[in-house]
Amino acid sequence: MRVVSSKDEMRRACRESSRPLSLVPTMGALHDGHLSLVDRARSDSSTVAVSIFVNPTQFGEGEDFTEYPRDLDADLELLQRHGTDLVFVPDVAEVYPPGFDTWVDVGPIADRLEGAARPGHFRGVATVVAKLFGIVQPDRAYFGQKDGQQTVVVRKLARDLDMGIEVVVLPTVRESDGLAMSSRNVRLNPEQRNAAAAVYRALAAGMNLWSSGEADASKVRDAVRQELEAEPLLEVVDYVSVASPDSLEELDRAGRGAMLSTAVHLGPIRLIDNVIME
Structure with missing residues (x-):
């Protein structure tokens, strides 16, 4: 398993990898829900890439960006066990360098439900997903149904911008009492x-x-x-x-x-x- 922190190195690694290549975007603190996506990607693909990036632009003022759980060592151990080939772990400055000021707006679907409760959230989500898709250029990308509105946003993003990426949505993984894993x-x-x-x-x-x-x-x-x-x-x-x-x-x-x-x-x-x- 290769762990990469720079965009340029990740692009090179992806270009050199066997196809099909699948991407599982995450913010880390991995659980069985994430791992179900990795396992499915592994069964579908020659190369599996996972990104771990807590994206600050999808957190609003007063939200829990600084408190969001982080445990990179544990995440990497899990990904190694589940057959991941590439792990992209950029820092914030790598994703949003000085002068960055280009954003993705997916229209009214981003203003409903979560978008109404968290203004600007999906601008941040759509922008970081577009950047990850541009860096990795996967054939498929995997998301969980637990973040239902996000799956709609990402599918629209990939379709409207003609990215040629298949967005695969898998069922929510739940605890024994039904609580969605998060x-x-x-x-x-x-x-x-x-x-x-x-x-x-x-x-x-x-x-x-x-x-x-x-x-x-x-x-x-x-x-x-x-x-x-x-x-x-x-x-x-x-x-x-x-x-x-x-x-x-x-x-x-x-x-x-x-x-x-x-x-x-x-x-x-x-x-x-x-x-x-x-």
């Missing part, structure tokens, strides 16, 4: 960790209502919100959404393929999760 989960204390299970339980309540035949999206949202509000440690519910999987516009009728999602605050962190209605 690097931030390690910041929850035991009581908060138990309460966090309410997020998936709430989404499941909405799914169960829909599966029983209820197509009124407002009633599905209400079922989710009621379950969330029953957990006293969930301090704020930013949104409960039933949205089009393509435009992320809110739906009046919940149909197959819609994305049911929510974001809540629990102690020091913000939890997001979603399920696809199918």
Whole structure:
């Protein structure tokens, strides 16, 4: 496994690698969700590249950039065990050198849901993903459904800019109680960790209502919100959404393929999760 910190060296390494080449972009603090992407990339590809970069431009003022979990040594050990070929670990100045001032705007889908709660977040996401795609030039890139809106943004980015990259989205990996795996989960204390299970339980309540035949999206949202509000440690519910999987516009009728999602605050962190209605 080759660990690279400079853009030029990463470009050379990727040009010299066997194809197909797959990229798994991450912010590190790797868990089984990330590793499921690496394993799938390994099965699909001759060369697997993973990036580890905590991207400051997708964090807003007052968010947890400095507290975001980091453990590079543990990450590299895991990636070695899972057959990774190249690991790109740039510092901030390498990605955003002095004078950098070019940004990617993917349009209205970036202003809904997470974009409304975190203005500018997806400008940062789209820009860093575009830079990683430009440096690595992968044939495929792998993302988890847990960050549902991000997958929509990245697919639009790759399509609209004719990047020729297949964006592969894999199912959310969950803990035994349904909590979506996230690097931030390690910041929850035991009581908060138990309460966090309410997020998936709430989404499941909405799914169960829909599966029983209820197509009124407002009633599905209400079922989710009621379950969330029953957990006293969930301090704020930013949104409960039933949205089009393509435009992320809110739906009046919940149909197959819609994305049911929510974001809540629990102690020091913000939890997001979603399920696809199918």
